[in-house]
Amino acid sequence: MVDSLVPSLPTLLILRALEEAPAHGYKIVRWIEDRSDHQLLLKEGTLYPTLHQLERQGLIQGHWDQTGSQRRTKIYELTEAGREQLQADRAQWMRRVAIAHEVLWQGGV
Numbered sequence: 001m002v003d004s005l006v007p008s009l010p011t012l013l014i015l016r017a018l019e020e021a022p023a024h025g026y027k028i029v030r031w032i033e034d035r036s037d038h039q040l041l042l043k044e045g046t047l048y049p050t051l052h053q054l055e056r057q058g059l060i061q062g063h064w065d066q067t068g069s070q071r072r073t074k075i076y077e078l079t080e081a082g083r084e085q086l087q088a089d090r091a092q093w094m095r096r097v098a099i100a101h102e103v104l105w106q107g108g109v
Contacts, residue, residue, distance in 0.1 A: 010042060010050045012093060015078060015086040018060060022077035025051065051076060059085050 017023060017031040028051075029042050054060045059082035062074045078086070 008050070009040075010046050011054065012086070012089055013040065013042065014047070014050055014054065015059065015082055015089070018076055018078040019083065019086060022075050024065075024073045024075050028076070054082070058082075 013032050014028055017028045020031065023031065025044075025047055029047060032040050032042050051060065051062070055062055055076070058079060060076045061079055062076045064072045065075045066072050
């Protein structure tokens with residue numbers, strides 16, 4: 001099935017960012033942009049629904065933090081289930097990308 005070729009890239013990127021350290025949404029977006037030399041941009045309309053879905057799935061957990069700010073900020077962190085899912089998704093991503101590469105470049109260029 002084409003729709004399930006690879007895990008969701010936003011999901012992978014968010015889980016990877018949170019593997020580094022707990023973070024709020026803006027910090028996750030900045031981490032992805034910085035690591036990709038501003039080639040991968042995650043918009044709010046993708047970020048927050050994905051964070052909420054990952055939280056419902058138990059792959060991340062969030063808590064409200066007010067430290068050092070007038071505004072409450074939700075800090076997300078990776079759960080053990082999230083770490084396991086990230087490892088599985090990374091492996092699946094690499095397998096599928098290798099297969100797609102073979103299909104796209106079959107016969108040489």
